[in-house]
Amino acid sequence: MADDKYYTLAEGCPFANNASAVLMRGKQGSGLGLLQDTQLIETLAHFSRERIPERVVHAKAVGSYGEFEATRDCSDFTSASFLNKVGKKTPVLQRVSTVGPESGSADTSRDVHGWAMKFYTDEGNQDFVFNNTPVFFIRDPLKFPSLNRSHKRHPQTHLPDANMFWDFHVGNPEGIHQLLILFSDRGTPKSVRYMHSYSGHTYKFTKPDGSFKYAKIHVKTQQGVENLSSQEATRIAGEDPDFMIRDMFEAIERGEYPTWNIYVQLMSPEEAENYKWNIFDMTKVWSHTEFPLQQIGRLTMNRNPQNYFADIEQAAFSPSTMVPGIAASADPVLQARLFAYPDAARYRLGVNYQQLPTNAAKAQVYCPFQRDGAMRFDDNYGGDPNYVGSWIKPTKFYQDAKGIRASALALHTDHEKWVGEVSAYTSEITDDDFVQPAALWEVLGRVSGQQDRVIENLVGSLTGVKYPELRRAVYSLFGRVNNNLGFMLQERTEAVIKTVQN
Numbered sequence: 001m002a003d004d005k006y007y008t009l010a011e012g013c014p015f016a017n018n019a020s021a022v023l024m025r026g027k028q029g030s031g032l033g034l035l036q037d038t039q040l041i042e043t044l045a046h047f048s049r050e051r052i053p054e055r056v057v058h059a060k061a062v063g064s065y066g067e068f069e070a071t072r073d074c075s076d077f078t079s080a081s082f083l084n085k086v087g088k089k090t091p092v093l094q095r096v097s098t099v100g101p102e103s104g105s106a107d108t109s110r111d112v113h114g115w116a117m118k119f120y121t122d123e124g125n126q127d128f129v130f131n132n133t134p135v136f137f138i139r140d141p142l143k144f145p146s147l148n149r150s151h152k153r154h155p156q157t158h159l160p161d162a163n164m165f166w167d168f169h170v171g172n173p174e175g176i177h178q179l180l181i182l183f184s185d186r187g188t189p190k191s192v193r194y195m196h197s198y199s200g201h202t203y204k205f206t207k208p209d210g211s212f213k214y215a216k217i218h219v220k221t222q223q224g225v226e227n228l229s230s231q232e233a234t235r236i237a238g239e240d241p242d243f244m245i246r247d248m249f250e251a252i253e254r255g256e257y258p259t260w261n262i263y264v265q266l267m268s269p270e271e272a273e274n275y276k277w278n279i280f281d282m283t284k285v286w287s288h289t290e291f292p293l294q295q296i297g298r299l300t301m302n303r304n305p306q307n308y309f310a311d312i313e314q315a316a317f318s319p320s321t322m323v324p325g326i327a328a329s330a331d332p333v334l335q336a337r338l339f340a341y342p343d344a345a346r347y348r349l350g351v352n353y354q355q356l357p358t359n360a361a362k363a364q365v366y367c368p369f370q371r372d373g374a375m376r377f378d379d380n381y382g383g384d385p386n387y388v389g390s391w392i393k394p395t396k397f398y399q400d401a402k403g404i405r406a407s408a409l410a411l412h413t414d415h416e417k418w419v420g421e422v423s424a425y426t427s428e429i430t431d432d433d434f435v436q437p438a439a440l441w442e443v444l445g446r447v448s449g450q451q452d453r454v455i456e457n458l459v460g461s462l463t464g465v466k467y468p469e470l471r472r473a474v475y476s477l478f479g480r481v482n483n484n485l486g487f488m489l490q491e492r493t494e495a496v497i498k499t500v501q502n
């Protein structure tokens with residue numbers, strides 16, 4: 001066979017004609033298909049199977065590659081090696097998504113935007129699975145599926161439904177801070193290049209001596225924050241539903257590489273004990289004056305995916321994917337997420353999803369206690385022991401022979417001691433929950449016309465609520481942020497509804 005390129009079946013057998021089926025042809029020129037036409041059968045069978053489940057949330061996304069460069073030696077608060085030398089570069093995969101709508105939906109719809117990053121560090125992968133908002137709707141993880149269903153489609157009509165949306169939020173008012181952000185200009189960012197993102201959760205930066213700092217992480221666009229008006233977002237959703245994907249792809253193709261500076265806010269465990277807010281409640285932010293932002297690095301996205309499915313759709317991010325030196329805090333939402341993402345990936349991509357090229361660590365991986373399973377596609381650790389040593393310590397003999405050792409870096413230290421009682425968690429709200437939203441309402445007032453736009457955006461949604469008592473509950477929820485806000489919402493919404501009814 002000549003060594004030029006030719007079409008083959010998936011098993012490599014060359015095939016002469018890749019453009020037509022093989023038929024038992026009659027006089028008319030057409031005819032019967034044959035089971036022996038392996039190419040036809042394989043082609044049709046594969047086509048029917050080429051979709052994998054889309055993510056249950058965050059299905060529509062923009063993806064790209066780039067690099068992180070450390071701008072500070074952070075060894076005073078973390079042992080993470082990618083942060084321990086100024087100028088050190090780490091390759092990064094980024095995936096920025098809307099949350100509720102499906103994969104084919106418009107990416108300018110009003111929504112929170114997810115912001116996932118995979119840092120392929122020399123100590124294994126570090127995933128940051130953030131949002132473009134510094135707070136979240138809930139602080140009890142059990143509410144997550146309900147939150148998302150209320151933002152998605154009604155089980156009967158299969159339509160987005162303002163009644164469900166507001167019914168959820170009236171019943172779970174701890175989300176008021178996030179709601180205000182969602183209905184502000186920031187609910188319709190201009191594109192990926194013009195938005196910030198945030199850890200939201202409190203994380204921990206740790207050192208091998210057991211000391212640690214609590215941290216919130218901020219990713220700040222260097223292109224400047226730009227948002228679309230509601231009208232522009234709606235127009236673009238109709239004219240170019242893939243606007244954000246196009247914007248990012250074309251900017252990178254033009255060589256206009258977007259950059260973000262990455263900052264941390266740090267808090268000692270003692271400060272956390274005495275802080276006025278519960279730092280494990282992700283409906284709250286930390287004061288920037290008391291805990292100033294310190295820059296740790298710079299992110300530049302400079303390479304488009306070669307193949308969207310392989311690079312972005314098959315990517316799996318998880319807050320549980322952390323390098324030594326970074327750890328989860330006791331935030332219950334974060335704790336639940338540590339389970340949910342690998343679980344989702346095993347369902348969506350299969351049990352060996354970490355082997356897919358886009359997820360594979362660039363650091364060495366030796367994990368012989370996790371092997372076999374569907375679609376294992378490497379040597380599966382050959383004959384290496386698949387069990388931890390017992391009395392005769394066979395794995396120890398093996399490790400000694402091969403020079404394999406436990407990594408000192410991966411040692412766990414006791415960072416916290418907990419004493420408590422097992423009981424159902426309550427995330428009931430108090431007046432305290434309205435302090436930060438009220439302050440945000442004042443801040444929104446500093447940008448010309450923004451409070452008015454928040455009201456207009458809320459009215460746009462509330463006019464879809466058909467139950468007057470539910471609308472009244474929403475007015476009173478926003479009235480707890482600011483009396484006038486509640487009043488204006490009521491006035492304008494009811495006026496629109498009256499006009500429509502007449």
Ligand code: HEM
Pocket residue numbers: 054055056057058061095096097113114115116129130131136140141142144198199200201315316317333336337340341344345348
């Ligand atoms: C209890 C709370 C939460 C649960 C159970 C949860 C669960 C999930 C699940 C199941 C997925 C789909 C994963 C996949 O199929 O690969 C997902 C995606 C995502 N979530 Fe969450 N989530 C929670 C809260 C949050 C929060 C608070 C944030 C941000 C601070 C966040 C950010 C994201 C992002 C960015 C993605 C998309 C990841 C990607 O690009 O593949 N989630 N979440």
